[in-house]
Amino acid sequence: MATAWRIILITLLVFAHFVVSISRFQTSNTCGEPTKYRDKQLDIKYLHKVLFNDQEKVAYKCVRGYLPSEGSRISYCKKGHWTTLTMQCQKKKCYALGDIENGQYSRDGQSFGDRAIAMCNTGYVLRGERVRMCLENGWNGTDPICEVLATPLPGLVSKIICSAPVVANRWVHPGERTQYTPQDTVTITCSEGFDLIGSSAVTCGPHGQWLNLPECRRSKVLFSRGVHLITCPTPELGRSGSVRVLKSVYEPRESVTVTCNEGFNGSGVYTCHTSAKWLPHEPKCQMIHCSALTVANARIHGSSVLYKSTVDVICSEGFDLIGSPQVTCGPNGQWQGLPACRPKRISASGKCGPAPSYPNMELRDESAALAEHPSGARLRYRCGVGYRRARGSDIIRCQHGQWTNLRVQCERKRCGSAGEISYGRFEYTGVLFGDSATAICQEGYELIGPQMRTCRDGGWDGRVPVCEPVHCPPPPEDTDAVISDPMYDHVPFGHVVSYHCRSGVLIGARDIHCTQKGTWSAPPPECKDMVCPQPHVPLGTRMRGSRSVYKSGNTVTIACNPGFRLNGGSFRLNGGSLFTCGPDGEWKPRLPECVPWNRHTFN
Numbered sequence: 001m002a003t004a005w006r007i008i009l010i011t012l013l014v015f016a017h018f019v020v021s022i023s024r025f026q027t028s029n030t031c032g033e034p035t036k037y038r039d040k041q042l043d044i045k046y047l048h049k050v051l052f053n054d055q056e057k058v059a060y061k062c063v064r065g066y067l068p069s070e071g072s073r074i075s076y077c078k079k080g081h082w083t084t085l086t087m088q089c090q091k092k093k094c095y096a097l098g099d100i101e102n103g104q105y106s107r108d109g110q111s112f113g114d115r116a117i118a119m120c121n122t123g124y125v126l127r128g129e130r131v132r133m134c135l136e137n138g139w140n141g142t143d144p145i146c147e148v149l150a151t152p153l154p155g156l157v158s159k160i161i162c163s164a165p166v167v168a169n170r171w172v173h174p175g176e177r178t179q180y181t182p183q184d185t186v187t188i189t190c191s192e193g194f195d196l197i198g199s200s201a202v203t204c205g206p207h208g209q210w211l212n213l214p215e216c217r218r219s220k221v222l223f224s225r226g227v228h229l230i231t232c233p234t235p236e237l238g239r240s241g242s243v244r245v246l247k248s249v250y251e252p253r254e255s256v257t258v259t260c261n262e263g264f265n266g267s268g269v270y271t272c273h274t275s276a277k278w279l280p281h282e283p284k285c286q287m288i289h290c291s292a293l294t295v296a297n298a299r300i301h302g303s304s305v306l307y308k309s310t311v312d313v314i315c316s317e318g319f320d321l322i323g324s325p326q327v328t329c330g331p332n333g334q335w336q337g338l339p340a341c342r343p344k345r346i347s348a349s350g351k352c353g354p355a356p357s358y359p360n361m362e363l364r365d366e367s368a369a370l371a372e373h374p375s376g377a378r379l380r381y382r383c384g385v386g387y388r389r390a391r392g393s394d395i396i397r398c399q400h401g402q403w404t405n406l407r408v409q410c411e412r413k414r415c416g417s418a419g420e421i422s423y424g425r426f427e428y429t430g431v432l433f434g435d436s437a438t439a440i441c442q443e444g445y446e447l448i449g450p451q452m453r454t455c456r457d458g459g460w461d462g463r464v465p466v467c468e469p470v471h472c473p474p475p476p477e478d479t480d481a482v483i484s485d486p487m488y489d490h491v492p493f494g495h496v497v498s499y500h501c502r503s504g505v506l507i508g509a510r511d512i513h514c515t516q517k518g519t520w521s522a523p524p525p526e527c528k529d530m531v532c533p534q535p536h537v538p539l540g541t542r543m544r545g546s547r548s549v550y551k552s553g554n555t556v557t558i559a560c561n562p563g564f565r566l567n568g569g570s571f572r573l574n575g576g577s578l579f580t581c582g583p584d585g586e587w588k589p590r591l592p593e594c595v596p597w598n599r600h601t602f603n
Contacts, residue, residue, distance in 0.1 A: 568592030
């Protein structure tokens with residue numbers, strides 16, 4: 001008996017060893033997490049799986065800013081190891097940059113992540129973006145402009161020119177010039193499909209700007225299945241600004257957000273009205289400029305009237321300047337800190353009147369603003385909110401009954417970077433006091449936090465927002481259709497689910513995906529049992545397959561009464577034809593007719 005138990009125990013141990021060996025062999029063939037690559041990433045549907053069986057595969061794609069150049073994107077699990085991925089990814093290339101009149105770009109390449117720095121020739125000043133980046137969809141921003149200095153540098157002659165007129169959707173004549181002088185004219189012709197709004201003839205103005213540029217607009221009426229659809233024209237801003245979510249067609253009640261570049265006004269939200277007009281008015285970024293400056297008893301040195309340009313006021317002989325000799329065209333189209341030229345007067349007492357005021361500056365001692373001051377008195381100024389001292393003396397003195405000129409110059413404070421956003425970026429109007437930075441997330445991510453930050457006296461206001469992944473709720477399962485790969489948690493952007501029917505025909509989209517808005521691309525499909533009509537053929541009979549309801553796949557054999565023959569279908573030896581109920585509820589082939597028999601024909 002003991003021997004028998006010993007044999008049974010040995011047998012069990014051997015069997016257990018065999019099972020463990022088999023288990024180890026099988027386990028050694030499975031693969032864990034797929035290989036990671038710097039310039040590649042797994043497709044979304046493989047990210048949530050941690051164990052793969054032998055011969056299972058995974059697929060990769062290139063990361064943002066890269067494109068596949070060669071090789072397969074598939075890697076297989078073989079005997080516990082992932083096969084080497086042969087797919088190669090290379091950086092995306094950016095198209096050529098535009099030319100800068102009187103300037104050029106300095107580039108460190110033209111691939112994803114490279115920079116291009118705009119530089120103007122001597123005697124010109126840059127207006128617009130200085131640094132541009134090669135991003136996933138090309139160079140960001142727009143080409144800047146190199147403008148002639150209002151006050152030329154010593155030894156240089158200021159030449160006023162107009163660059164080629166910029167009108168979106170216009171047709172450029174072959175051989176058209178790129179530079180014009182004041183009083184030159186150009187005829188504007190719109191491209192096919194666009195209408196000219198305004199005068200076709202434009203003239204180069206005395207300050208190097210085209211006067212009264214027209215627009216080329218799309219037609220306001222579209223045709224869809226023979227129906228007129230009222231739409232608003234697409235905003236065409238060119239280099240003056242940008243439109244958030246730019247589309248080719250805007251229907252009534254749709255809105256756009258316009259952000260104008262520095263030097264232009266018109267930023268705001270515009271809504272398409274049922275009258276095919278934008279409200280409160282046509283989205284447009286108007287270049288900021290001031291009217292020609294005149295100061296009584298003075299002459300003006302400098303002719304530019306564009307935003308941020310400066311001119312000098314020089315009083316005529318016998319007059320004293322009250323205020324700053326230099327004035328700037330401000331963001332509201334008005335000259336800031338206008339001085340005055342008053343007749344010279346000699347105070348018998350030698351006293352000076354109240355302290356003069358200057359733009360973007362304030363007295364350190366505010367109580368001294370309205371009082372009279374004795375000869376020799378000194379007053380100190382400081383830069384106002386958002387400005388800092390750049391150069392010059394901040395002191396004026398009372399001499400012979402007159403205040404000396406203030407030499408200090410204040411410039412806008414600089415805020416620098418508004419911060420880094422993972423899976424997003426900031427788009428800047430600038431980084432100086434009053435400028436703004438708008439946060440934009442990559443595709444598949446949504447913004448959490450303030451969208452816009454403004455450069456204030458103490459730096460950027462608000463906080464850096466975050467870009468969080470877009471998720472969809474679990475895919476709908478309230479129909480007869482069955483999900484092939486169900487998910488019961490938040491589903492990431494781009495994930496695709498497939499439906500199938502256990503019985504019946506699938507009506508709707510078989511595959512739906514999680515969109516950037518956090519919704520599914522289509523409603524779930526339905527499974528419908530398709531029923532064919534009763535196969536009634538006049539003068540015919542059903543030989544086989546008769547039933548009350550015919551579903552997809554059911555068959556019936558039909559023959560004609562004596563003296564008649566089938567016209568349609570295919571003959572069998574017994575003189576009947578077979579017909580099948582199709583998945584669309586139609587008989588395949590189409591039901592025949594029974595026609596009188598003709599001995600001279602045989603079908």
